[in-house]
Amino acid sequence: MYRYLEERLAQHVLEFLRQRYPGATLPHVAIEQPPNVELGDFAIPVFPFAKPLRTAPLKIAEAIRAEIGPVEGIAEMQVAPPGYLNVRIDRAWVAAELARDKKPAADIPVGKILVEHTSINPNKAAHIGHLRNAVLGDTFVRLLRYAGREVDIQNYIDNTGVQVADVVVGFTHIEKKSRAEIKALAGQPRFDYYCWDLYARVSHWYEQDKQNLQARHETLHAIEDASSETAAIAELISTAVLRRHLETMDRLDIEYDFLPRESEILQLHFWDAAFTKLKDSGVLSFETEGKNKGCWVMRRAGTTSITEIIEDTGNAEESEKISEEDQKVIVRSNSTVGYVGKDIAYHMWKFGLLGRDFGYRKFYRYPNQHDCWISATEGEKNHPHFGGVAEIYNVIDARQSEAQSTVIEALRGLGHNEAADHYTHFSYEMVALTPRCAAELGYKLSEEDKTRSYIEVSGRKGFGVKADDLLDQLIASAKSEVDSRHPQLDDAERLAIATQIAIGALRYFMLKFTKQSVIAFDFKEALSFEGETGPYAQYAVVRATSIFKKAALDPDTFCRDGANNLSSTAEFAQYLKGGSANEIWELWLSAAKTAYIVDQCTAATEPAYIAKHAFQLAQLFNTFYHRHPILSEPDERRKQFLLATVAVVRRELIRTLEVMGITVPPVM
RNA sequence: GGGCGCGUAGCUCAAUUGGAUAGAGCACCGGAUUUCUAAUCCGGCGGUUGCAGGUUCGAUUCCUGCCGCGCCUACCA
Known part of the structure; x- marks a missing residue:
């Protein structure tokens, strides 16, 4: 609703200025929010128009205010020095629309979106860094779907790379296990934990004697031959670990539609198809000398091309060389293709530009009957x-x-x-550990490490916090709280509630930081259920629900009916009028912003905004809840209004949390 | 060396993408409950936005130069 009003306002102002000042080239009409609600609900800085219109900002603002005429949903405008036009929303109108859950039509772009996330090497247990990736990705999918977009979720599986090879080496060279023995182990509950430790041992084993690296090369090579015993072992391990990853993510309500694997990219010769096109188009060039002699290379992204400069000056010197340091090797001199090459082929496929397709077979069925598919040579x-x-x-x-x-x-x-323009690298920073957290985990720190604000996790060293361990801890911690608060509930019920709280805490924690900020992980912070956390927001909903429970009303139908009971927007106006109602209005206003915030999240690829929104809404609600006794309100009409307020906020908060993959327990 | 990013309260982070008085949480101190109310609420403490210039009506945000930190810079993935 807020988004809709903002768009209309911008439109009207622009149209007005065009008519009022014909011929002038106008800048974009920026609409912001005033520092506080007393000033208004929208703020339009008029400064940018002063120059093109050759008019003082205050005069322009005054002209708009006095002459623009009525705009649906807008009550009044005020000019504020040094050059703002503050706009007040028609509170009653918005409240009535919101209570009835009217959703203004929005333009939804056509075309399917593919989100790739998680993509963990299937050779060890998932850790907190992977959790950040999956939670960001899953939330972004939910944001897109909320905005009405059609989305496929893919999780790329690098099952033929060095990391899988290393664990194969661990089993075959260090533990000297047979395929049957490995198979038995792979059936154990937390096989990925076993691999986690083994992977660290293999890294150590390589360091002890560089000769041991020979085993890696042999294994890596053997895996590429799909008919070999080594390939079968690699397949066995990577598939079992992959299953574990899906189970881990399923605990957080994170699902996938399709799992493309590198093994199929190789076996279905995706690269060959891409290679031909890359050579023909001149994207790749063959090096005949220097350190990359015998390789097919590409210009490293971000380096300036000499040929471009030559084209500019009109000099027709052909195929100018890329300086050695600007070269990115795509095909090695032994004619094997590197990871970037495979990725190019894979991304051509994503956009339907390769002319080849995977085979598909069902791989994993979620409890809700949703199928996750996996790539296959014959599907x-x-x-x-x-x-x-x-x-x-x-x-x-x-x-x-x-x-x-x-x-x-x-x-x-x-x-x-076209494809390149619609390719977005959703880039985010890693999750590291605070020195204190690292010490708690029993790692010895150098003096230098102790002074750092964070220390990078390392799967290679087995240094990090496993996703399942963290979840287990969160659940246990929430469980003891629920146990003491609700001893009357049976154990299974308490566990279910604790699980919801744990997931809420974890997902919120992963979303509250903006993407580019390194998360310095600390158990104390992650295990917190107070302040700016998921449980804080969940608790606000529980409170809202309990009011309706006590009143023996259904909050889900009350919005609509309640709005009707209040019978007219005039009734809303009565309770939202003037400065004394600012506080309650702010709550309604925040509740009206969900779609607006979702828009900002998708436009900026920044899910943190939705987390902030959930917190703000919860915070405003808690304040409101504390100040206004509702069920004991003597004025029946006002009581209806307060209940409508609770119902709308509850609904929007539930929606917001749902976008973050957070559900709300019945009691807390 | 080159590329990308970061530097904001004691700590962890925000700041509507250039806007009005730089805000939250944690920590610390002091308060609030006969209620739908404590996983909560209210108040207090806390800032030369790394430093120096520049751009303009206006800079935490953009530009330049320093200082400090991280990541990338393999015929690894």
Whole structure:
């Protein structure tokens, strides 16, 4: 509702200025929010118009105020020095629309979106860094879907890379286990934990004797031959670990539609198809000398091209060399293709530009009967259509931004500018550990490390906090709180509530920081259920629900009926009028902003805004709740109004939390 | 060396993308409950936005130069 009003206001102001000052080129009408609600609900800075209109800001503001005429949903405008036009919303009108849950039509762009997230190497347990990725990705999917977009979720599985090879080496060379023995282990409950430790041992084993690295090379090579025993072991391990990852993420309500695997990208020769096109278009060049002799290379993204400069000056010198340091090796001199090359092929497929497709088979069924598909060389006949989408978002950490840019540049070089423009690297920073947290986990820290604000986790060293461990701790911690607060409930019920709280705390924690901020993980903060946390917001909803429970009313139907009971917008006006109602109005205003905030999140690829919104709404509600006794309100009409307020806020808060993947327990 | 990013209260982070008095949480101190009310609420304490210039009506935000920190910069993925 807020978003709708903002758009209309901007439109009207622009139209007005066009008519009032014909011929002038007008800048974009920016609409902001005044520092506090007393000033108004929208603020339009008029400064940018002063120059083009050759008129003082205050005069322009006054002209708009006096002459624009009525705008639906807008009550009044005020000119504020040094050059703001403050706009007040028609409170009663908005409240009535909101109570009836009227959703103004919005333009929804057509075309399917593909979001890739999680993409954990299937060789060890997921850790907190992976959790941040999955929660960001899953929340972004929910944001897009809230905005009405159609979204496919993919989780890329690098099952033939060095990391999987290393764990295979661990089993075959260090533990000297047979395929049957590995298979038995892979059936154990937390096989990914076993691999976590083994992976760290393998890294250590390599360090002890560089000769041991030979095993890695042999294994890596053997995995590429799908018919080998080594490949079968790798497949066994990676599939079992992948299943564990899906289970872990399912605990947080994170699901996927499709799992494309590197093994199929190899076996279905995606690269060959891409390679031909890349050579033909001149994106790749063959090096005949220097350190990259015998390799097919690409210009590193972000480096300036000499050929471009030559084109500018009109000099027709052909195929100018890329300086060695600007070269990115795509195909090695032994003719194997590197990771970026495979990624280029994969992304051509995403946009439907490769001319090849995966086979598909069902892999994992979620408790809600939703199927997750996996790539296969020979798949099932009937399967959904994946790939060939209009837009993509890759949730991949900031360290890979150069590789991502290289893939985008490759698409551009192939002439697919449209695709390149709709390719978004959803970049985020890592989760590190505070020195205190690292010490708690029993790691010895150097003096230098102790002075750092954070220390990077390392799967290679087995240094980090596992996702399932963290969840277990959160649940246990929430459980003891629920146990003491609600001893009358049976244990299963208390556990279910504790689980909801734990997930709320975890998902909120991962979302409250903006993407580019490194999270310095600390158990104390992550395990907190007070202040700016998920449980704080959940608790606000529980409070709202309990009011309705006591009143023997259903909050979900009350909005509509309650709005009707109040019978007219005039009634809303009575209770929202004037400065004394500012506080309650602020609550309504915040509740009206959900779609507006979702818009900002998708436009800026920043889910943190929705977390802030949930917190703000909860905070305003808690203040309201504290100041206004509702059920004991003697004035029956006012009581209805207060109940409507609670119902609307409750509904919007539930929606907001749902977008973050957070559900609300019945009691807390 | 080059590329990307960061530097804001004691700590962890925001700041509507250039706007009005830089805000939250934690921590600390002091208060609030006969109620739908404590996983809560109210108050207090806390700032030269790393430093120095520049751009303009206006800078935490943009530009330049320093200082400090992180990541990337493999024929690894």
